[in-house]
Amino acid sequence: MQQEESNYRFQVNLQGMIELLSGHLYSSPRVYLRELLQNGTDAIRARIQHDPDYEGQISIEVFSSGDGHHTLIFEDDGIGLSEAEVHTFLAIIGESSKRRAEMRDSDFIGRFGIGLLSCFVVSDEIVLITRSIHSDVAIEWRGKPDGTYLLRRLEGEFSPGTRIYLRSKLGFEEYFERSTVRDLCRQYGGMLPFPISLSDGMKSEIINAVKPPWLLPDWQHTAAPEAVLEHGRQLFGENFIDYIPLRSEIGDVSGIAFILPHRASIAAKTQHQVYLKGMLLSEHVENILPDWAFFVKCMINTNDLMPTASREEFYEDAKLAQVRESLGNCLRDYLVYLAEHDLPRLHKLIAIHFLSIKALAVQDDQLYRLFIKWLPFETSQGRLTMEQILELNTEIRFTSSLDEFRQISRVTAAQSMCVINGGYVFDTELILRLPQFFPQYEIVRINPLDITESFEELTIAELQSALAFLRTADLVLQPFGCKAEIKKYLPLELPALYSTSEEATFMRSVERTQEQTNPLFASILESLSQAFGMQTPHGQLCFNYHNPVIAKLVRSDNTALQGKAVEMIYVQALLMGHHPLNQQEMRLLNNGLLHLIELGMR
């Protein structure tokens, strides 16, 4: 038997929708004012499509009724709504007049048809009085969060436009206070092109009268640089060192990038203030500039990027990627200009923001060629620019990790050997690219174990006298996976140098974790170290025969003293190389110290 089929319609539970929006889509109840400002602006822009000379405005009034509630009246003299439009656009969630074919939708900020619902987060009723420019009749619409609404035609004279009345919900009064409304209007609407007046019945003010100079046409030729920087200071509270105008035809983007007066971290992405068609989208947009541009803070307006429904970010699409590239090019062109025409300013910038420039030079040949000379690197002879390094050396030596650099920086410095620490971000990549631009230089990666090989050997007689000591040292060091060596090197004050390979440093950290972790993980790590074959010695302690204490120790016939001294020198060498100590080594240090104290007291 065939069942009869019936057609039903989906229903929307409006209360549920409001909870969804307020709990998940909107970051705060404050956005209700943003949505009102956006609808008012869109309505004026729609009216201008009919009358290009029209100059619209928005006015807001706030007052408190004696019962503790507050009321906000929001009025625009935009296009208004007819009775039929009220039924369609206000009563159907998701309907928006701004996606209609007859409207030039690129003028509008709204598009999803849900923004007005944000008013229910702060008010139990939305009362809207509107008259369309195409109709003589004004309509009153009263919407409730339970999904019902009342509609009536109003008698009397009304000029075209829309007025919205909101009464504060219990607990949401603060969002209606004059000072809050003023701050929110400034924050969201400070850059809107139409005047926004705010009044509390006693005092009235235009809250967006003063605009930043860079929003004026031709500002680059007319505005004084100090005035631009001063405006940046007021906006972001920083004394920026310079600014760069930004422009991208794709996305119709314009704005300004201020150069930060302090070093910025790559990890903490700079957040920019971004506007969409003059309305603040967010003060925390991170993805509008390339990753390397962490030395600037921007204020940007776009007329042609797609906001997400929360209206706090942009869709990560191909257009956004192109905008990012164009804005990156503005910054890049500025740097190139400085390199060619204004070196003092470039040096000032590099002194603070060399990391950004390194990030850029790594991926861009032209910038590499332009900037590499002035970029600073840490070397065993102190901080030097690449130009200074190239002047002093024909062979460019570097270590690829900070650990390795720390192991050898003191000894290499003492032999007047320049070794660059390639352990910092971008540095090894920059060094490896050198031969591409300076083929006359040879690049050598230094392994700390190689350094000891270049030290002066002991004479046969000296070596014979040191054999007993070396045997004792080997016995002491064996449990620590370390073998003893003895050579002559500078600086004299250094008694011994601990060196190890990168893999062995890794294995030391595995061993330390093994000590601290639970038995299961420890056994996994154990099998890992076996797989790496790390049971054989992986470190080397090279004693310095030039050091007077070592020379004496080698000649001593007190084996017990020699053993204790080797333990302490080993731990000291580890600490000097910034190698963290494991439990066994900690014990060695503690016992050794106590032993010394005891000796002193005897």
Ligand SMILES: Nc1ncnc2c1ncn2[C@@H]1O[C@H](COP(=O)(O)OP(=O)(O)OP(=O)(O)O)[C@@H](O)[C@H]1O
């Ligand atoms: N002040 C106003 N003047 C004229 N029409 C308005 C006004 N406010 C709202 N509307 C009408 O109500 C519709 C729904 O508004 P709502 O704010 O919910 O969504 P939207 O602005 O279209 O899109 P979005 O959700 O992206 O903000 C609008 O498309 C518009 O037609």
